[in-house]
Amino acid sequence: MPTSAPPPNKEKPIKPDQILKELGELWTNMGKPQAADPGADSHDGGVLRACAMTLISFVDDEEDAMELGNTIAGLMKEHPSRSVVVRLKEGEGFLDARVFAQCWMPFGNRRQICCEQVEITASMNRLADVAAIVGPLAVPDLPRVILLRSARLVRAGALRKVLGLGDKIVVDSARPGAPGFGELGGLLDAGHITGDLAWTRITELRSLIAQLLDDHTPKTITIDYAGREAGPEARYIEAWLESSLPSTQIALQGDGSAASGNPTLITVDDKLKVYLKEGGGCVEYEMDGWRQRASMAKGTEEELLNAELAIVIHDNVFERALNRITA
């Protein structure tokens, strides 16, 4: 239930101090007993302020605000944050900001949990201003993570302007218009901690394969995918296996269809077959004539981001796979 402060006048300059003041006022107001409930015990009600990081999301203005809002609200339960959403739009000279809080009442509790949100809408030519505003808004001493969903930002080659704002940059290379392996490799080379949701999406599958293979080193592994070109997930699986099992022959083969290149089957020495379902949820595997089912997360963006936000250090295994792809 967002609690909005009135949006500031467009003509007014946007100052970080002013936004922080509005955030402070927002908390003060939320902490007051509700007028509709004058008898409420102030110790029982109220809100709880929680913050473990600053999450800065760059999105295109056309993106569904409701969907993004729901995803960010979902993240707050596991990663309570100050969220700054930067909506980038076409045109020139536009810059606006508003603050609000996203609250929810955990089941069985009497107190709401609230996280503060700042939404900045800016045209591309105001990116420098955005950086100057967002920087001071970050919560001191806590990690700052950038979620990069804006294809506009990538197309304009303006990544560099915002990268300094975050300790970690998270992208989804499987999203249309998202940074590809080239850009990701560039970020790595520049020393940034980087995450790719396409890699996060295959964590459970990788874990299952590691468990099934145990300590055995197979001779060949074939990754089948649906499509003419392998998608990021199939490429990551190949790179991970190549970098982990250097003496194993790894092959990637598509079915030539018009599909998006997602992996469909992994075959290990003709002894183990792992069948992947479109849409996630589970996989089936066949080992020595024994067919089993394993539960997998659906891989919603919220689930993936929850996993990715928990890691704000260099991820060696990921970087090794990415380096292999970009080499």
Next chain:
Amino acid sequence: MQNHWAERAVRVTVTLMSQETTLQDPLRFHRKSPPCAVVIYGANGDLTKRKLMPALYRLAFEGRLAPGFAVIGVSRTAMSHDDFRDKMYESVKKFLEDSPFDEELWKSFAQGVFYQAGDVGDAESYKDLAKCLTTVEESRKTEDNVLFYLSTQPSQYAEIAEGLAGAGLNKGKGWRRIVIEKPFGHDLTSAGELNGRLQKCFNESEIYRIDHYLGKETVQNIMAFRFGNGIFEPLWNRTYIDNVQITAAESIGVEGRGAYYQEAGALRDMIQNHLLQVMATVAMEPASSFTSDAVRDERAKLLRAIRIMRPEQVPDNSVAGQYGPGRTGSQPLQGFLSEKGVSPDSQTNTYAAVTFLVDNWRWAGVPFYIRTGKAMPKRVSEIAINFRTAPLAMFRKATAGAEALPNMLILRIQPEEGISLRFASKRPGSGMQLRPVSMDFNYGSSFGERSPAAYETLLLDAITGDATLYTRQDMVEASWNAVMPILDYWSTQKFNFPNYAAGTWGPPESDEMLARWGHTWRKP
């Protein structure tokens, strides 16, 4: 700039160290669990239905179990594998908490569920189990690793262990472990006898004594709080802490378990095991590493340091209580003596409060008050650390006594897991008026992530061979040692029960026990 280079240096180092080729990804993968068969004795019982099978299914749902995994239920009732699977299907669906049920996954999981009828007193039944295990090992590839879980009457623990040993099931190509539930004996002597019989069949390192309290997320969080932060440990001693209060209150009565409870009582049922383990976690010295033996050594050391009361000290340092009729909330509650299966002149304690002292340098002179009871005003488990007051009361005149309220740190175990700190703050306005305020960290809601149930944590630990959260023989015996003088003294007394009304915080003698030290119980 300096930070940037430091980060680069770390990255290079890590990369160089990880040149070994492996499919493992410790940063992202859950810990690996080995293939195994879990044999549950008492497979038809409540614990299996309500806790064990839902926990195992949930572990399968999360992909935490190895592909080579099987469950073999053992009990007296004749039943086919399919009958047992059907029963467990209903139980898991009914008792699975905070988790979706996946029919397809169940079908796959159920392929590894088997049943073996057998009487624990019949030597043949263990031979039948051995045959069943061989078949299961071949079909499920469990690598001959077996975890025996005894969810039976405690009086059967030793008999089952001996039966398993008699059939050679205590040894194999793979590992063997045996899990038993509390109570571990009903006094020091019987605990020693039980340990002796178990250890003739299994090595101590193969015996897992489960205390589900230690599997609770917040109890584990006490260690994270104490040893993962630098700011609390320097204050964690007699210089700064005045007293510690550990409370485990239930708002319900014995609810049909009167016959069992009559044999146990609150002191045996809660304090001897759960609450002394919690106290050990709160008060132990930091372990040199977070490994099973290092942590358990420190817990055991603390338990051994608890001062053993002399008989004449027991009346001043312990209180027994039994609830009479009363109300919890708006609900009338009958007294303990009216419960089914309870003798009308029962001397069973449904409330127990004890003052423990710890004879070591860190805690000398600091009382640890532990209380537990049935039919209390609310269900709550918590640890309250009461700090000493500021050495100089410079705001006394302007504070109407508020300044005298010492800082208090509350570690809440249930129902709302979390931590809060009470401290003094200036009231807004002119003048220097202080008032106590509370700073809250709510564990469950600050992180919306589902916390694993205690049995999920503990079963997975036993399967992976991590005994950190399990109690060891020396810990069991040390905690019996601490409560035996109280049990012995109480057994010679004729109490005037009931001595507290249901829905109250226990008998007045409990308040008097603290008043002797100049303290009062916290009202949670």
